[in-house]
Amino acid sequence: MKTIIIISSILVSFMILSCDESINPYAEFKEDFILNGIIRGDTTYQIFTLSHSYQPNGPDPLTYKDDPAIAGSQIELYYDNKVYQLRDSSIVRADTSHFTSSFKFYYTENFKPDVNKKIELKAYLPNGQILQSQTQTPNLTSDFFDPNNDFFIPADTGTSSIIRWNASGKYAYAPHLQINYYTNNNTTLKNIAVPLYYQSDNTPVYPEPTRNNFILIDTVTVRKTLDELVKLVTDRSSIKIINLTMDLLIFDEYLSSYYSSIQLGVSGFTIRIDDPDFSNIKGGLGIFGSYVRTKYTLRFSSPYLKSLGFQ
Numbered sequence: 001m002k003t004i005i006i007i008s009s010i011l012v013s014f015m016i017l018s019c020d021e022s023i024n025p026y027a028e029f030k031e032d033f034i035l036n037g038i039i040r041g042d043t044t045y046q047i048f049t050l051s052h053s054y055q056p057n058g059p060d061p062l063t064y065k066d067d068p069a070i071a072g073s074q075i076e077l078y079y080d081n082k083v084y085q086l087r088d089s090s091i092v093r094a095d096t097s098h099f100t101s102s103f104k105f106y107y108t109e110n111f112k113p114d115v116n117k118k119i120e121l122k123a124y125l126p127n128g129q130i131l132q133s134q135t136q137t138p139n140l141t142s143d144f145f146d147p148n149n150d151f152f153i154p155a156d157t158g159t160s161s162i163i164r165w166n167a168s169g170k171y172a173y174a175p176h177l178q179i180n181y182y183t184n185n186n187t188t189l190k191n192i193a194v195p196l197y198y199q200s201d202n203t204p205v206y207p208e209p210t211r212n213n214f215i216l217i218d219t220v221t222v223r224k225t226l227d228e229l230v231k232l233v234t235d236r237s238s239i240k241i242i243n244l245t246m247d248l249l250i251f252d253e254y255l256s257s258y259y260s261s262i263q264l265g266v267s268g269f270t271i272r273i274d275d276p277d278f279s280n281i282k283g284g285l286g287i288f289g290s291y292v293r294t295k296y297t298l299r300f301s302s303p304y305l306k307s308l309g310f311q
Helices: 219-233 255-263 300-309
Strands: 004-006 033-038 046-052 072-078 082-084 087-091 105-108 118-124 128-136 160-164 172-183 185-195 213-217 241-252 270-272 288-300
Touching: 033 128, 046 072, 072 288, 087 128, 118 288, 128 288, 172 213, 172 219, 172 255, 185 219, 213 219, 213 241, 241 255, 255 288, 288 300
Parallel strands: 033 288
Antiparallel strands: 004 270, 033 046, 046 105, 072 082, 072 118, 087 105, 118 128, 160 213, 172 185, 172 241, 241 288
């Protein structure tokens, strides 16, 4: 029997089907250990968190105040016949609504993997338990982007510019679009994010991770974003538009599968308590994955910018 709990900001209602026998909402508690870490291919700084599961006294998890984070473990990454040992550290917690102690984590400052590389993970817990996992960074070849892609905005081929790339069925992709610009007397390069489109009330809708291997950049949306930029800077003639870039994150198969699993929710106001947790941690729970980053650049047509009053 599937049970769905609908959460309202005004009222929380629990509707339970009547049965002949009493229902115990709690299963037997089993302590699990949760290890999470995402290897970023665009930095040498990698962060992991390690904690254990807990059972609060009652239905409200916020009543449990003992920080479940685990310190004093040994976490190692195995890569290219080398071992990288992570250090444990802590920082002041920004959100103290649940836990008030410092936020504990593990990190390394000198690990940046290449593309298409296997990375193994082992965590040795203080109680002797070992958590293990592995990932392979996504592959990224020199011919990743389609040579027939558009290079200019507006595109010669129509009202939208298109960027295509080589697809892999096991990868998901997270594109981020931005217009880069300077203002007079300021050598700092600035940027403004470009949405996929604007809703009728001018609310921007930005790209989300996708399995698609292309993105359409609508000229009308770009023009609207430029108008929003003018509202920020006020003096249109002081703005020098440089280009439009797409930063593209390529997720490994585990991150891609995890994203697909969390997209299966009913809605933002619904929690399904019968969905399985996605994990690729042997001996525990959590996610160990990786991503790499690449970039594609489009130039603006000079006559187009001048027609809008930009440099």
